[in-house]
Amino acid sequence: MSSTRTLVSPAALARPRGRAVYWTVFTSVVLLFALAFLFPVYWMATGAMKSPDEVAQTPPTLVPKEWHLRGYTDAWDLMQLPTHLWNTVVQAAGAWLFQLVLCTAAAYALSKLRPVFGKVILGGILATLMVPAQALVVPKYLTVADLGLLNDPLAIWLPAVANAFNLYLLKRFFDQIPRDVLEAAEIDGAGKLRTLWSIVLPMSRPVLGVVSIFALVAVWQDFLWPLMVFSDTDKQPISVALVQLSQNIQLTVLIAAMVIASIPMVAMFLIFQRHIIAGISAGSTKG
Amino acid sequence: MTKTAQRRTVEKVTVRPVRAKPPERGAGRRLPDQLRAYAFLLGGLVCFGLFSWYPALRAIVIAFQKYTPGAPPEWVGTANFTRVLDDPEFAAAWRNTLTFTLLALLIGFAIPFVLALVLNELRHAKAFFRVVVYLPVMIPPVVSALLWKWFYDPGTGLANEVLRFLHLPTSNWSNGADTALVSLVIVATWANMGGTVLIYLAALQSIPGELYEAAELDGANLLQRVRHVTIPQTRFVILMLMLLQIIATMQVFTEPFVITGGGPENATVTVLYLIYKYAFLYNDFGGACALSVMLLVFLGIFSAIYLRLTRSEGEDA
Numbered sequence: 001m002s003s004t005r006t007l008v009s010p011a012a013l014a015r016p017r018g019r020a021v022y023w024t025v026f027t028s029v030v031l032l033f034a035l036a037f038l039f040p041v042y043w044m045a046t047g048a049m050k051s052p053d054e055v056a057q058t059p060p061t062l063v064p065k066e067w068h069l070r071g072y073t074d075a076w077d078l079m080q081l082p083t084h085l086w087n088t089v090v091q092a093a094g095a096w097l098f099q100l101v102l103c104t105a106a107a108y109a110l111s112k113l114r115p116v117f118g119k120v121i122l123g124g125i126l127a128t129l130m131v132p133a134q135a136l137v138v139p140k141y142l143t144v145a146d147l148g149l150l151n152d153p154l155a156i157w158l159p160a161v162a163n164a165f166n167l168y169l170l171k172r173f174f175d176q177i178p179r180d181v182l183e184a185a186e187i188d189g190a191g192k193l194r195t196l197w198s199i200v201l202p203m204s205r206p207v208l209g210v211v212s213i214f215a216l217v218a219v220w221q222d223f224l225w226p227l228m229v230f231s232d233t234d235k236q237p238i239s240v241a242l243v244q245l246s247q248n249i250q251l252t253v254l255i256a257a258m259v260i261a262s263i264p265m266v267a268m269f270l271i272f273q274r275h276i277i278a279g280i281s282a283g284s285t286k287g
Numbered sequence: 288m289t290k291t292a293q294r295r296t297v298e299k300v301t302v303r304p305v306r307a308k309p310p311e312r313g314a315g316r317r318l319p320d321q322l323r324a325y326a327f328l329l330g331g332l333v334c335f336g337l338f339s340w341y342p343a344l345r346a347i348v349i350a351f352q353k354y355t356p357g358a359p360p361e362w363v364g365t366a367n368f369t370r371v372l373d374d375p376e377f378a379a380a381w382r383n384t385l386t387f388t389l390l391a392l393l394i395g396f397a398i399p400f401v402l403a404l405v406l407n408e409l410r411h412a413k414a415f416f417r418v419v420v421y422l423p424v425m426i427p428p429v430v431s432a433l434l435w436k437w438f439y440d441p442g443t444g445l446a447n448e449v450l451r452f453l454h455l456p457t458s459n460w461s462n463g464a465d466t467a468l469v470s471l472v473i474v475a476t477w478a479n480m481g482g483t484v485l486i487y488l489a490a491l492q493s494i495p496g497e498l499y500e501a502a503e504l505d506g507a508n509l510l511q512r513v514r515h516v517t518i519p520q521t522r523f524v525i526l527m528l529m530l531l532q533i534i535a536t537m538q539v540f541t542e543p544f545v546i547t548g549g550g551p552e553n554a555t556v557t558v559l560y561l562i563y564k565y566a567f568l569y570n571d572f573g574g575a576c577a578l579s580v581m582l583l584v585f586l587g588i589f590s591a592i593y594l595r596l597t598r599s600e601g602e603d604a
Binding site: 265 | 562
């Protein structure tokens, strides 16, 4: 696509030998990727459709002899997947909303409203980047317990707001919005909240999208924290429920449940892949 | 940046004297402005205070206490530290965690780099490669772990089936004391390398083509170009990712918890797993916090280096 020169020169690629090497490498990489990354997913999706005997047989079959949907329907009913999926949705949606509202407001204040001690507060927030999250789970758990938030989705929602990375991302983006634009709005009589809502947020769509995706993925993928705070089985998200139930359930049913648990995030990724991939690539080079 | 902003306000003062704001330093320092600013900050500050700053201080305090929820805490000096240090699992947990991190650096670092290097040369199906390599990252870690636990099954697992197909000796994988840790590293690498590959790809694309051209004119072959152009040009990204990976893999929990349960023979107990055990199995929150503080100090050093480097690079740019 882009004609920029890479490691191998275009001239070398144009030669017959270069071309042969290129297509050999290309084919092997396609095969390698299919085997390493697509095949396990295929194996999981079809494994759930095999009969319990077939899934345990050696050598395994590449294609199910008979296709059963029993694994999926059993998983749905026996493992109470609707409850756990709903719990996960509630936890993720709440964390997303809290993070979006509170982090945006805080980032806007730090970036544009010049609070006294603003620099100190920003420093304090950035300092938390130095503290590895998992090393703090135990005292965080005790704090949540003291507040009486165990088995309450607030135990997911509120700590999610304390995300220095997302807050800093928002603040950096707001910093780029020229002060003149905000002052113009103020002259037209808009208050601070109105300016945020009608000027800053519409201009910040890209960064809000990135933060939203980060927030949703983080909650959906988390395991240790929900494992700690939701001892009540009915409140557990799907990740915790899967592990708790994995011990005494038929293999095909468990595999089906694993597939179901993966679908929402994989679907989201396939829909927003361009944005997600662009976000990862861009975020890194800027540092 | 601030200088131009200052100049702009001054200009405005002359153009619209009626709407003139006080100069930069005093701007927004009036009490109502401050109250408004803090109203916007409040929610975020409360959350950071309760779930970040306070727990960090609390970890240090509880590390020196006998702490049982519901009972008044009792100061015990360094007893928690000595008890934790005497635990035979302590040495195992640190050894496993460091080995895991080292293996993850060897396996989970070289492979994505080579992969990105090759992908960057391919002119076709770029979107396919990017999506496929990132697919495992989007599968919930718990699912990846359960999936590989099934693959590793010594009887019916796919991993041994592949070895048999290739006429290679089979392995105990996650069930063998000497292979369990490597098996977990493979899972973590499979699940996470998508992000690393994409970041490398972005870095590789920012290398100016003229450098390769010049190197080639000087007679550098492929490997020499990798060594003298690619690696120096991506040095910073490599270093950043290395630090990030050390910080991330030192906190590994899901894979050992789900796949091996810390076994066999404590071969996969990690520091975070041990923290979890102290808190939720032994109900020993003092010990858990003592361990947390040790992990915190150890990883804090890497984080500090990381932040320092990213900041200085940001200022250069």
